[in-house]
Amino acid sequence: MILLVEDDPMDVELFEKAWEYGGSKEKICVANRGEKAIEMAKIPPNLVILDLNLPGVDGFEVLKELKNDSFTKWIPVVILTSSPKEEDCKRCYELGANAYVVKPSSFKELVELTKTIKDFWLSFNKIPQKGAV
Amino acid sequence: MSIKVLYLEDNVWDIELVREALSRGGQFEVKDVRSIEELKEALKSSQFDVVITDLHVLGVEGTEIIEVIRSIAPFIPIIILTGTGSEELALQYLKSGAWDYVIKSSKHIRKLPHTISSVLDRKKLLEEYETTEKALRVFKESISSLIDALPVGVLVYKGEHHIFVNKALEELTGFDRTELLRMPGAGIVHPEDQKMVKERIKLRERGFKVPESYEFRVLRKDGEVRWIEFHTRKIHWGEAEAYLGVFFDITQRKKAEREKEEAFSRLKSLLNEVVEAFSLAVEFRDPYTMGHQKRVSELSVAISNELGLDPEKIEGIRVASLLHDLGKAVGVPLEILNKPSKLNDIEFSFIKAHPEIGWRILKEVDFPWPVSEAVYQHHERLNGSGYPRGLKGDQIIIEARIIGVADVVEAMTSHRPYRPPLSLEEALKEIKENKGILYDPQVVDACLRVFEKGFSFGKD
Numbered sequence: 001m002i003l004l005v006e007d008d009p010m011d012v013e014l015f016e017k018a019w020e021y022g023g024s025k026e027k028i029c030v031a032n033r034g035e036k037a038i039e040m041a042k043i044p045p046n047l048v049i050l051d052l053n054l055p056g057v058d059g060f061e062v063l064k065e066l067k068n069d070s071f072t073k074w075i076p077v078v079i080l081t082s083s084p085k086e087e088d089c090k091r092c093y094e095l096g097a098n099a100y101v102v103k104p105s106s107f108k109e110l111v112e113l114t115k116t117i118k119d120f121w122l123s124f125n126k127i128p129q130k131g132a133v
Numbered sequence: 134m135s136i137k138v139l140y141l142e143d144n145v146w147d148i149e150l151v152r153e154a155l156s157r158g159g160q161f162e163v164k165d166v167r168s169i170e171e172l173k174e175a176l177k178s179s180q181f182d183v184v185i186t187d188l189h190v191l192g193v194e195g196t197e198i199i200e201v202i203r204s205i206a207p208f209i210p211i212i213i214l215t216g217t218g219s220e221e222l223a224l225q226y227l228k229s230g231a232w233d234y235v236i237k238s239s240k241h242i243r244k245l246p247h248t249i250s251s252v253l254d255r256k257k258l259l260e261e262y263e264t265t266e267k268a269l270r271v272f273k274e275s276i277s278s279l280i281d282a283l284p285v286g287v288l289v290y291k292g293e294h295h296i297f298v299n300k301a302l303e304e305l306t307g308f309d310r311t312e313l314l315r316m317p318g319a320g321i322v323h324p325e326d327q328k329m330v331k332e333r334i335k336l337r338e339r340g341f342k343v344p345e346s347y348e349f350r351v352l353r354k355d356g357e358v359r360w361i362e363f364h365t366r367k368i369h370w371g372e373a374e375a376y377l378g379v380f381f382d383i384t385q386r387k388k389a390e391r392e393k394e395e396a397f398s399r400l401k402s403l404l405n406e407v408v409e410a411f412s413l414a415v416e417f418r419d420p421y422t423m424g425h426q427k428r429v430s431e432l433s434v435a436i437s438n439e440l441g442l443d444p445e446k447i448e449g450i451r452v453a454s455l456l457h458d459l460g461k462a463v464g465v466p467l468e469i470l471n472k473p474s475k476l477n478d479i480e481f482s483f484i485k486a487h488p489e490i491g492w493r494i495l496k497e498v499d500f501p502w503p504v505s506e507a508v509y510q511h512h513e514r515l516n517g518s519g520y521p522r523g524l525k526g527d528q529i530i531i532e533a534r535i536i537g538v539a540d541v542v543e544a545m546t547s548h549r550p551y552r553p554p555l556s557l558e559e560a561l562k563e564i565k566e567n568k569g570i571l572y573d574p575q576v577v578d579a580c581l582r583v584f585e586k587g588f589s590f591g592k593d
Contacts, residue, residue, distance in 0.1 A: 020137075084342070086344060086345055089342050089343070089344050090344040090347070093333075093343070093344060093347075096207075099336055099339075099341040100336075100341055100342045100343065100344055101340070101341045101342055113340075116339055116340050116341070119339065120336075120339055120341070
């Protein structure tokens, strides 16, 4: 299961469509608030795709929570944001994000991006993570 | 402008032939010489554009003639005149440095003006090419010396391969150019930071965004560790894309930061020790209150945590509560402090002065927290019935409201000269009954929760 943390319904729909177009079959669950994302991460999902700009608890906080919890810290987190800011990128990696990518402007690019994310996720699973049981 | 032709020939008939061929158009100025010596003299004046020579002059071999010319004027075009049937030989001379040849017959010699202008054109092209080539070489050398002179390490890399390094990087790492170029990607990075650096290189290749600058350590050839601030950008390298990495040595800055942190933490622990020493000084004088300030401080901190206060604020509360009775030690006579019976009004007025005395002393200390004010106010009560100033409600700072409650609870449960200790239940009953009257209701609730969660005063 993949957890998509995104508050904009339009972006959710686009991502789900792109994910399907890209040929991925995994089920996507959506959390539209930071609090909900932290709760749903306990399931746990195989991959978290996280927006930074969220109402309430923001993406940075969610990332911090996930990476500080010994139960959820092993889930790969890909930041998918509209912010191309160097400081945001830096901060996310410092907080333990596994990858960071800026939201593309076209649907075609988004489809390509879902493939990139999937490749990354597959390669991530191949590497034995430090401390993983 | 006329073209100046130098012509070596010992056969007068041939000279006439050539002169006639070159007289048409009138653009040639021919000087003929008859011997090698004359030729050398003429060449030294370096005023000729082209040399025409017969292959056999007074028994000197053609190759030798060419060598003589080239040794004096290496760049002057040489045209050879050759008899019919010696064309093969002429080709040989072309290899040894002649530019072209013309067959010595009335039919072919007419081509001579054309041959001359053609070699002069070639010479011009060659000169242009050499100028460009030289400019490029100079440019490349300047760029290369510029990059080498940069005081920062420069590395161009593509995936796992290093393509280019500068001198500063050699100095920074202790490895020479060849070693650096042969090294696998991230090879100079400290083993403990390699995973992070390699991951970032991979993520970027996959199309993810990674920071354009970050810090890591470099392990030098001699084993020394250097801190680096690394900046990276995509560049064009020849026809392909590559990455430029710039290495800033920040070892000194890191060292200074660490020293600053150490000095700061030394100062912080020094401040703490001074506060504790002051706190102890109070209690030495008044054995009945031994450990009182320390216990009040423990409870105040527990209540503050329960209230979810900022850690920085809590530290101020901890310090203020450790010193809240400082005024008693310096301002109240021992006989009053340790009097086993009820105090009269005059004696009590001494007691009442202690928050102000504490404030007077502590206000001289530039704490980053409102320590002196908290000490001044810790006997004020919500309804204004407290002392010394009778402040009310919000006039009392949160620090003092917390210390006030913790002080009461601790004092009631301790032994005093004039009474045995009360139980915790009795003490909590007192604050519950006066919640919202004397004591801040939120602070009281937090205090009750703290005890519910199992808080107990530490024993010294």
